[in-house]
Amino acid sequence: MRTIAFGFCLALATAAAMAENVVKITGTGAAKTAVEIHVPNKAFEQCLKKNLELSGCFTVVPKGSVRVIGTPGAIRAEGGGKVISCTKAFADDKSARMAARELSDAMCEAYGQQKGFARDKIVFLNRGRAKSKGEAMPGEICVGYPDGLDVRQLTSDGKMTVFPRWRTDGKTILYISDKNGAPQIWEMDTESNRRSTKWSFKGSPTGIAVSPDGTRVAAILSFQGNPELYVLQGDRFTRLTNTANASEGQPTWSPDGKKIAYVSNETRHPQIYVIDVATKAKRRLTSIGRENIDPDWGPDGRIVYITKRGGAQVAVMSPADGDSSAQLVTEPANWEHPSWSRDRRHVVANRDRALFVIDTEKEGGDAPRQLFYAEGNWISPCWIR
Numbered sequence: 597m598r599t600i601a602f603g604f605c606l607a608l609a610t611a612a613a614m615a616e617n618v619v620k621i622t623g624t625g626a627a628k629t630a631v632e633i634h635v636p637n638k639a640f641e642q643c644l645k646k647n648l649e650l651s652g653c654f655t656v657v658p659k660g661s662v663r664v665i666g667t668p669g670a671i672r673a674e675g676g677g678k679v680i681s682c683t684k685a686f687a688d689d690k691s692a693r694m695a696a697r698e699l700s701d702a703m704c705e706a707y708g709q710q711k712g713f714a715r716d717k718i719v720f721l722n723r724g725r726a727k728s729k730g731e732a733m734p735g736e737i738c739v740g741y742p743d744g745l746d747v748r749q750l751t752s753d754g755k756m757t758v759f760p761r762w763r764t765d766g767k768t769i770l771y772i773s774d775k776n777g778a779p780q781i782w783e784m785d786t787e788s789n790r791r792s793t794k795w796s797f798k799g800s801p802t803g804i805a806v807s808p809d810g811t812r813v814a815a816i817l818s819f820q821g822n823p824e825l826y827v828l829q830g831d832r833f834t835r836l837t838n839t840a841n842a843s844e845g846q847p848t849w850s851p852d853g854k855k856i857a858y859v860s861n862e863t864r865h866p867q868i869y870v871i872d873v874a875t876k877a878k879r880r881l882t883s884i885g886r887e888n889i890d891p892d893w894g895p896d897g898r899i900v901y902i903t904k905r906g907g908a909q910v911a912v913m914s915p916a917d918g919d920s921s922a923q924l925v926t927e928p929a930n931w932e933h934p935s936w937s938r939d940r941r942h943v944v945a946n947r948d949r950a951l952f953v954i955d956t957e958k959e960g961g962d963a964p965r966q967l968f969y970a971e972g973n974w975i976s977p978c979w980i981r
Contacts, residue, residue, distance in 0.1 A: 628653060629707045630660030635671055639689035640696045646743045647700035652941065652955045652962055653708030662707065664699070668692070673699065678706050693745055704939070711939040713742055713979070718935075718944055718967075719760045719769055719786070720951060720977040722749070735976075737771060739786050742937075742944070742953055742979075744968030750789055759803055762980045764810035769978075770794060772801050781815065795828060805847040805856070814847035814856050825858055827873060836871055837878070848893045850915075857881065857891045857899055857915065868901060870915055882919040892943070894936035895981060900943050900956070902931055910934050910945055912956050925956045926964060938981040946975045 631654050635641050644664065648654040654662075662675035669685035680702050684695040694715075701712025721735040735757040740747035751757065753775050760771040767787050772779055776793070779800040784791035795801075799818035806813055813828040823843040825836045837844050842862035849856055850870075857870045868888050871878040882888035887904035893915075894900060903911045903919070907928020914921040934945040934954070943954050944967070951974045952964040967974075 628655045630657045631662045632660040633664045639692040643693040643696035647714040651704050713937045716980045718977050718979050721975050723973040723975050803845045807849050808853045848891050859889050884919045892935050896940040900934040933976045935979045937979050944977045944979050949973045
């Protein structure tokens, strides 16, 4: 029986990458709207500028076709025959930033014809360093906004923690932690920090994902032997895979909740598969590259994932066509754990101990933007949708 490390880290033999057949993204994005900001509040101005530029729809300049003017409680964006008002009063920097995020989202829909994501929180981990060889590294859960401002640390357990995942209510997360001495699936309210164990199994859970309707959880469990893919619903569980000589990991649901993509090393190298929840029929999605991992099934039906082709790169594919449809959206680097935004265009991922927002729309467009600069090892982001 093959074993799997906590967090789905597989040991791989060195092998030459398979021949690549990749569809590169071409520069077809719409021109950005030029925005000038004249608001006498530094926190509002800086937050609005960062979120507008993160969206990929705007560039902030001294003189633009859209002007943001006014004072707190009476701010408006005007230009192009449109006026968007922000009537929220704010008395401190935190409330000023929340007002700026709200205006940014409204401007994205009005001028960019895409959903804004400035108010969509990201949950992630700050992973420490092991004190000795073979020791598990602790991970503390944090939450913040894509602009990297107002980050809060939710846990201070000093324990191994992995896979924080949002529930559909927008405030509750599930995650795996050995806080009580053995890995369990926990549930936490990110607003009150109240938490409790949700499921406990013999063996180690090593991956979870919440279904789009919030009623089920896909989980990698080993209580029946090998790490296999299950679906949890209340006190019931259904086993979907049966691969005695391999390990599964990193599940993610299709938008309609009928299928689950996951990673398996049943061919010795980790590749992405998809399984029908009702029939348990499965098929392999990837074969190009020595390793394909970290899938996240987005709201428009595409899967973002990490492919190892001379280096770890973020790629996007259609599950109907598999990796023959792959589009590489970053250069080779140490990319991990991409997660879609609800705008169907951007993903958040970690690289070199930092978090980045990546524009998947066009080659030669916006380079990945780092969310914030702070000491730590920031990994495993999950964007609320």
